Amino acid sequence: MxxxxxxxxxxxxxxxxxxxxxxxxWRTDQRLPAPSQAPETPAESPGDPWPRVVMVVPARDEAEVLPLSLPSLLAQDYPGPAEVILVDDGSTDGTGRLAEELARGRTGLPLAVVRPGEPEPGWTGKLWALRHGIALARAREPEFLLLTDADIAHEPDSLRLLVAAATGHRLDLVSQMARLRVASGWERLIVPAFVYFFCQLYPFRWINRRRPLATAAAGGCVLLRADTAERAGVPEVIRQAVIDDVSLAKAVRRAGGRVWLGLADRVDSIRPYPDLAxxxxxxxxxxxxxxxxxxxxxxxxxxxxxxxxxxxxxxxxxxxxxxxxxxxxxxxxxxxxxxxxxxxxxxxxxxxxxxxxxxxxxxxxxxxxxxxxxxxxxxxxxxxxxxxxxxxxxxxxxx
Incomplete structure (x- = not known):
């Protein structure tokens, strides 16, 4: 030869x-698992069938996408107590003011906007924003935190399905890789391959095993048990991470938590990447x-x-x-x-x-x-x- x-x-x-x-x-069948018990009573405590959830949204200069993403969170059809905290991470385009305007006069979940200022040394911007959002959320004593990016739009039943899956399967971290936007020619060429390569590097089946062979998450949509996050030291323990989603999943797993990752059907990224640059x-x-x-x-x-x-x-x-x-x-x-x-x-x-x-x-x-x-x-x-x-x-x- x-x-x-x-x-x-x-x-x-x-x-x-x-x-x-x-x-x-290469298979795309790892989707949000159906709860093992009826969605009407997903929680472990009969007295409070739907646990309290606080959604934390770090946002820096997101005025372009916020009118499409934030209303989808405020309009969540969730039967239990829930609210949204948007952390304005030093935006210069009026992101925080726009968020307040979008929530004003709207029926739906309550919104709080906080502005923590510039990150301290040793912190990346997103994790600095999450630190303040999670600290504020803990004062509400939630059972779950939904960490979702400002460019992510959720269908009205997204939170309900995430919580039902987490409680029904006793998962500590449930993450869905949002379906990224594919509209321009370059997006068609590159975006599906981006997810394909990620799946090749972190096979979802290996992550979702009871004895996992890999660990990862997708940072755009992460439902996390609040007590697990505190036990894992999140986000302080990963404060310098740029690939924060994988770091978060590893921190949760080190703390003994169960992690699940799959492709999303009802969660979409609306951020455009029209050009190759x-x-x-x-x-x-x-x-x-x-x-x-x-x-x-x-x-x-x-x-x-x-x-x-x-x-x-x-x-x-x-x-x-x-x-x-x-x-x-x-x-x-x-x-x-x-x-x-x-x-x-x-x-x-x-x-x-x-x-x-x-x-x-x-x-x-x-x-x-x-x-x-x-x-x-x-x-x-x-x-x-x-x-x-x-x-x-x-x-x-x-x-």
Whole structure:
């Protein structure tokens, strides 16, 4: 066999293993579990069938999306006591005032807006906002906290279903990966792949096992037991984390809590990423932090992406041009398996199947974004988000 054939065969073997041995990451059937008891009485205490919930929304310069997201929280059809706390994290676009205007005169859940000021040293902005929101929420003595981003819109029964799942299955953290917006051409090319890669890195089936093999959450929608959060030291224990959702899930699990993560059907992100530059910044700001700023891990990631995603089409084309049959066959087979595993995610995002064979091109973009993330880190630019830069942010600490 030629070297080209060995590369193609190695890629094919990797894809067969990913297909069968990586927690069936490519399947999209991990959805919010139905409660094991009737939704009308989901709580453990018969005297208070629906537990008190406080929703905490960190918001920085979110005036563009707030008119669509905040009313969806205030209009939650939840039978128990619930309220919303929006934490205005140093916004310059009138986010806090807009939130108050949106709630004024509206029937629904009560809203409180707080402004904690600039973060203290050692805190990332979102977690600083969550710290103040959670502290204020604890004064209400809730059983659950719903941590949800300002760009997330919820269907009216979203909170009810989350609480029913958590109480019915005795879960400490229930997280749904919101369905991201897919409207522009670049969003169609990159966004479903973003979720696909996340599922490959953190297979939901492994996370949701009683004896989990992985731990993660999706920060846009996290229902968290208040006593578990306090026992885990959240958010203080993860105050420097840029990838705060994974860090939060690990902190909960270290405290003995049960974690569940799945794809959302009734929770949507409305934040637009119309251009490649917008999507590039979204990925690059945290990609190297995910690798713990480790150069060998970066090199391994680049080599792995090249072998797994780029080698199949390259070896197929080269094999056909040079008459190397084994290389062309193995490369084509690897590309076919890759394409097949991507189709369920495209269906979930209601996208045409012809996008599936383009996954190698999308992977190349992600490879370049990851390298750019490392370059930004070593230039001292670090993770940048809405006017703040964290030169050396932490990823998701194991302890």
């Amino acid at each position: 030629s070297p080209l054939s060995w590369i193609a065969t190695g890629s094919l073997a990797t894809w067969v293993w990913l297909l069968l041995g990586q927690g069936f990451f 917008d999507l590039w910044r979204m990925v690059a700001r945290s990609a190297y932090a995910q690798l713990r700023h480790n150069p060998p891990a970066l090199l391994g990631t680049v080599a792995g992406l090249a072998l797994v995603y780029l080698a199949p089409p390259v070896t197929l084309a080269a094999g056909l041009l040079t008459g190397d049959g084994p290389a062309a066959w193995a490369g084509g087979a690897a590309w076919a398996v890759m394409t097949g595993t991507y189709l369920p995610m495209l269906r979930y995002y209601r996208q045409p199947p012809w996008l599936a064979p383009l996954l190698p091109y999308t992977a190349l973009l992600y490879l370049l974004m990851t390298v750019d993330s490392a370059v930004r880190h070593y230039r001292g630019q670090g993770a940048a988000w809405k006017g703040r830069t964290y030169a050396r942010p932490e990823a998701a600490p194991d302890r």
